Amino acid sequence: MATEILMPALSPTMEEGTLAKWLVKEGDSVSAGDIMAEIETDKATMEFEAVDDGIVGKILVAEGTEAVKVNTPIAVIVEEGESASDIKAPAAPVAAPEAGESSPTSEVMADARPAQPAVDRSPDYPDGTEMVSTTVRDALRDAIAEEMRADDTVFIMGEEVAEYQGAYKITQGILEEFGARRVIDTPITEHGFAGLGVGASWGGLKPIVEFMTWNFAMQAIDHIINSAAKTLYMSGGQMGSPIVFRGPNGAAARVAAQHSQDYAAWYASVPGLKVVQPFSAADAKGLLKTAIRDPNPVVFLENEILYGRAFDVPKLNDFTIPFGKARVWREGSDVTLVSWGIGMSHTLEAADELAKDGISAEVIDLRTLRPLDMATVIESVKKTNRCVTVEEAWPVASMSDHIGSEIMREAFDYLDAPVLKCTGKDVPMPYAANLERLALTSVKEVIDAVRTVTYR
Amino acid sequence: MAARRATKKLTASKTELLKYYRDMLLIRRFEEKAGQLYGMGLIGGFCHLYIGQEAVVVGLESVAMEGDKRITTYRDHGHMLACGMDANGVMAELTGRIGGYSKGKGGSMHMFSKERDFYGGHGIVGANVPLGAGLAFSDMYKGNKNVTFTYFGDGAANQGQVYETYNMAELWKLPVIFVIENNQYAMGTSVKRATKSSSFWERGTAFSIPGEQVDGMDVLAVRAAGQKAVKHCRAGKGPYILEIMTYRYRGHSMSDPAKYRTRDEVQKIREERDAIEQVRGRLLDAGATEAELKAIDKEIKDIVNASADFAKESPEPDPSDLWTDITIDA
Secondary structure, three states, X not given: OOEEEEOOOOOOXXXXXXXXXXXXXXXXXXXXXXXXXXXXXXXXXXXEXXXXXXXXXXXXXXXOEEEEEOOOEEEEEEOOOOOHHHOOOOOOOOOOOOOOOOOOXXXXXXXXXXXXXXXXXXXXXXXXXXXXXXXXXXXXXXHHHHHHHHOOOEEEEEXXXXXXXXXXXXXXXXXXXXXXXXXEEOOOOHHHHHHHHHHHHHOOOEEEEEOOOOOHHHHOHHHHHHHHHXXXXXXXXXXXXXXXXXXXXXXXXXXXXXXXXXXXXXXXXXXXXXXXXXXXXXXXXXXXXXXXXXXXXXXXXXXXXXXXXXXXXXXXXOOOOOOOOOEEEEOOOOEEEEEOOOHHHHHHHHHHHHHHOOOOEEEEEOOEEEOOOHHHHHHHHHHHOOEEEEOOXXXXXXXXXXXXXXXXXXXXXXXXXXXXXXXXXXXXOXXXXXXXXXXXXXXXXXXXXXXXXXXX | OOOOOOOOOOOOOHHHHHHHHHHHXXXXXXXXXXXXXXXXOOOOOOOOOOOOOHHHHHHHHOOOOOOXXXXXXXXXXXXXXXXXXXXXXXXXXXXXXOOOOOOOOOXXXXXXXXXXXXXXXXXXXXXXXXXXXHHHHHHHHHOOOOOEEEEEEOOHHHOHHHHHHHHHHHHOOOOEEEEEEEOOEEOOEEHHHHOOOOXXXXXXXXXXXXXXXXXXXXXXXXXXXXXXHHHHHHOOOOOEEEEEEOOOOOOOOOOOOOOOOOHHHHHHHHHHHOHHHHXXXXXXXXXXXXXXXXXXXXXXXXXXXXXXXXXXXXXXXXXXXXXXXXXXXX
């Protein structure tokens, strides 16, 4: 059967090209793989190979012809005993479907984000539950131990997690209870063990990968994003990555620029990840247990300064907190303060100070940044008409910026003042004690911001 | 070829040879068709063809058992066909249609089949190496005898994470076979221009990982080396490195003008060392007839044409699919 050879597209952007040179002539036999012609594209001169065996029946476009559109017939290949005239009417060029062409509703659909959940103000645990004062450190350890007891596919790996009992003692006693098969010291090789963890999650395990600090995870960020976050989508839903990446994030004390970055906004920008940044010990425990059970990759951002701080934790056999549910720490009427992680320390202290001056602040702890409980924030802003966000990360392209833009979109008419943000300063973290204090946000900055938006 | 190459004469039954011939031919014809569909604008973006390297995956698949896993980089169509994935689903993914293995959301470089234990299809050079070791870790953790074939190229072999992985794999005795498909060019950079230490399998010795170099144009040589490697891994002795010397006939991707090597270099290998021609010769020696082989050629041509038809006819994903498969509901 005679076949038409069409002008090929030889790069992702080529629309037309020059048929520079024919390397075969009419009557020549060709086999699959033989070079037939040289074609100049927008980028280079490329060789064009035969795909089928046959005889060159007719050359339709002479060499030297410029601006030959992709998919124009350029030659006819025939079989033994056929002639070029055996080909029927020229086939219509096969056009690649244009994106969005298939449905008139495409554009509308593309902007249709999944519906946002409603406000959920149900309590995290029943009234009257016995509470036990626990540090964030012990709460995290308890969460890990409880989930490891419940599920043999859960294991933990990282630098110094086993014999050293954790660089920050989060895994105290874990090796003793679960043994070296499930508690694994790694060499100092973040890129490698993060990737190994993701592979293990595809193999049916539920790894907890500890980074000694999230600063070191920059060496592993390719696996967190390209391997863990994107694979479910790239596989059409076949391959989930049930893995938790966790460790201390943000500034500790006097550890300077390379050990003090807060990655909240970086990871929260990535579809496919879940991102948690707890403040209290109860949240650390309840959210880490949820993270370990979640079938998706979870970025769990802890804080070294909070590790030693004690909070009340409910004494329950199996205490979990769902993702995407903010906690209202105190109700108020004059301004909404939105924070998470260690930012909550400044925020709660500022709210106490403001109360003394008769300014009533509602304090919301987001707890998880993806999914983000904007419903609770919007509901509050509609009541107070003012909002200040508080975080320790850098100010440019921050979580605060995102929250501010969402408030404008959803509650613009309710605002009586611009949404202000208190953030870390736009500088690498300095070492000197006085400069470090200046680089972080503070209770005073929060109070000043509230006075600005309340005009008091 | 260099060190530790098996010297005993390699033989296989006619049945085995017929299977290898068929499997390699399927990959070659499929890839030629993919190149053609790319030329017609039906396949977009990047498209890296496997033509010339067929003996590597077909030789190693012949030693795999149920439950063994495989993972590779972006030149992945051959691996998928060799492990039994359906040509229709692969081709439809190349055209970005709903009938593709990733529902059209992954494309040439990102395809997966949990059912066939094929774990991708990865576009970041070198990243699949620790991922493969992680798959092997999961088998060791569960205490089974499965191995993971972790394929990468001579280009990826210079990535730092490969050596991080070698270190952990030997330390923890992971059942992973590192398969370096040395096709001698990392995109347009020849091995000589990228490293002074060009014997890639020997780099494993720094981590105490055994390995060998293999003639990747001879499917029986690949099979023999694969048998040794899986035996080592299944015995709990840890990882093994196979540096398989191969050659790609086409450009790095469809948009590669291939000015870094001569046409004569490519032609010489095609004529003298082609993997499919070698098996064809062995088959004729073993008593196969031209008619028998022609029938296989025809069968393969039909499968490939059917896959192209399927890939053209399968619809594009629904616009609502934009928002699915981002996370799994907990």
